[in-house]
Amino acid sequence: MLTQNKTFKISKNNKKCFNADYICFYLNKSLDNEKNHQEQQLWQIFQSAGLKPTAIVYDRGHYTVKLDRKQAIAKFIKHFPTTFHAKFDEGSNTGSAFINLVSLSYSNAAGCDWLRQLVFAQHLHNILLRSGVVCSVACGDVTISDLIHKCLHEEPFTYTAPSSELRLRLSTCNHVEVLDDHSWNVQFPETLSIQGNSLNKWRLVEDSGIFRQLCILLSSTKTVCYHILSPSQSYQHQIMLVIFDLLTDGLAEKQQVLEVGSVKLSPPGTLKTLTESRWEYLKKSSEEKYGTAVHEGQFWSERIAELALASLKFELLSRSPKQTASLATDWEKGSDIKIGSFVLYNCSRLATLFKNFEQQVKDGVYPALPALEDVDLSLLKSEDEWGLVFHYVGVYPQLVQELSISVTEEATLCSAQLSQVVKLLHSLSRDLSTYYSRTHILGESRAHLMPTMMARLWLLKLVQRILIDGLSLVSIQAFESM
Incomplete structure (x- = not known):
């Protein structure tokens, strides 16, 4: 594009x-x-x-x-595999950074708001890895996936970094007065104006979120940090960054901040009622398709849990980070509840299509899928096919590249369009579903029909790669069958 x-x-x-x-x-x-x-x-x-x-x-x-659509389709499709590998290669190292989950230093690392922060942090982490950035998370040996699991199961977790480096810097900084072993007065060189408040100094105490945050930052060997926090934490976080700047002679300039808005449930409820609602909907949907088999074995229990988490991720990521995410507690009233499972269904639909095609090739019904350069792409003539090429095959590589640039080079993460991937996956799934219902892909095994079928299979192969890759960026595993 x-x-x-x-x-x-x-x-x-x-x-x-x-x-x-x-x-x-x-x-x-x-x-x-x-x-x-x-x-x-x-x-x-x-x-x-x-x-x-x-x-x-x-x-x-x-x-x-x-x-010229014939030329444009060939251009976008034949260019796609090259850009897909070149721009999405995780092997190229372009720096190092770590993600700081601010809520872990306070008392509000729980509930729907915390889950949304974790989901955005995980998405950001995946984009940084895709960009070649060696990225870690400031929570010890625990991964973001582990924290999401703990959050969903209401398992408390705290992380405290060593304080020795912070205490040493506080004792030697000209702007700090040591009051006792547990408190310090920090004098700012200039009057600060933060959210309408003027500050000349700050009393730092050991048992505070700011103290714990400073310990985390000073314990990291990486100078670039991505801070994930709620708007209510912004005031103290800005103060913390000023103190960090005084203690490190300017390292605060390499800090990126992402404020994640709250989650509003309607009617009011808790994370538990929200997850139970998604579980209930997905279990009912599975029962309608597979009957009583859903009640048997661990497979279905794990599958429904994965689908419920995927559903929540799409709902929480579909709005820009700073916006409030309004979710329906009652699954019968939520318009976005089905998005995650709908995307996964369309992805598994393509997996089934190619599985059937490969079996037919083994049985001698169809010839093998030829190399892309041997396919006549001018046979892709319908409006639906043009839409899939123009809106997605031609767009996705650039979208991820621009997203990568926005999180690694922009001055602030606020400009990063972190909701664009899930929006594209949803839109693509809608258009793919329409195309699939209108177009018979695996037709009769007649020689004159094969060129069109092969062109369509190649188009859907690239669409499948977009779906799988996009899902991986939000840490959702694509299913081969649903």
Whole structure:
């Protein structure tokens, strides 16, 4: 896909684009009198991206562009495997960092809000690993997955880092007055203004969240830290970073902060009532499909638990981090409850399709899937196929690359679009379901039908890779059958 720049903003819009391919370039008003120059720029942008426009039309402040679809489909599909490996390689080391779960230093590491912080932290952790960043979590030998398990089962967990390094720095810092073994006065060089409050000093005590946070930061050998916290913790966290800056001569500049909004349940409830609601819905759905077998054995119990967690992850990640996540406690009233299982169902649907195809190949019904370069992609002609290529195959590699850049290079994590992956997976699953219901993929074994079938199988193979990779970024295991 094309990359946005300061002059042109790319967006998909099939309602306003007459006879065009969903692309609108909304231009700066200051450039309205330079339409000829802008049109030439558009042609150059597309050609440099390896795409061939067939028409560019100016209309009321924006351009609509019609692509040569045959050429564009071949471009996006054949380019996808290369970008998939090159941009998503975990082997390239681009730095090191650690994730600091601020709530562990306070008394509110429990409930729905804590679960949402953990889910975003896990997603961020996976993106950093994908970006080549060696990333650890500041909670000892416990992983984020372990913490999610403990949270769901209401198992308390605390983490305290050694305090020796902090005590040494406090005793030698010119801005710190030692009161006793358990308290210190920190004098700020300049008056601080934090959330409307003016501060000249802060009394630091041993039994406080700020003290425990400073211990965690000073015990890490990594200088870049990603702090996951709730908005209510922001005030003290800003104070903590100022003190950390005084003690380390400027290392606070390498701190990234991600505020994760609260979870609002309607009607009011607890994390336990929320998880039980998801469990009840998924168990009922499984019973409708598989009958009494659902009540037998550990397999179904574990499978429903995995589906319930996947459902919660999609619900908690589908809104931007800072927004409040409003969830329905009653599964019959929740519109987003089915999203996670719907995505997993479509992923398993493709796994079943390819399993059946491979069996038919072994039985001699179909020839083996040819190499991509030997497939006639011009046979992908339907609007549904164009939508899958244009909206997903052409978009996903760039989306993850831009997400990686936003979490590793942006000044603040607030600008990172950490909800985009689950939104794309949901949208892709809807469009895939529509396409699958309209199109018969494994047809009769006739020679003249094979080229179209092979082109469609390759398209769905790439769609399957997007689904599996996207699910891995939110630590959800794709199922081979559902």
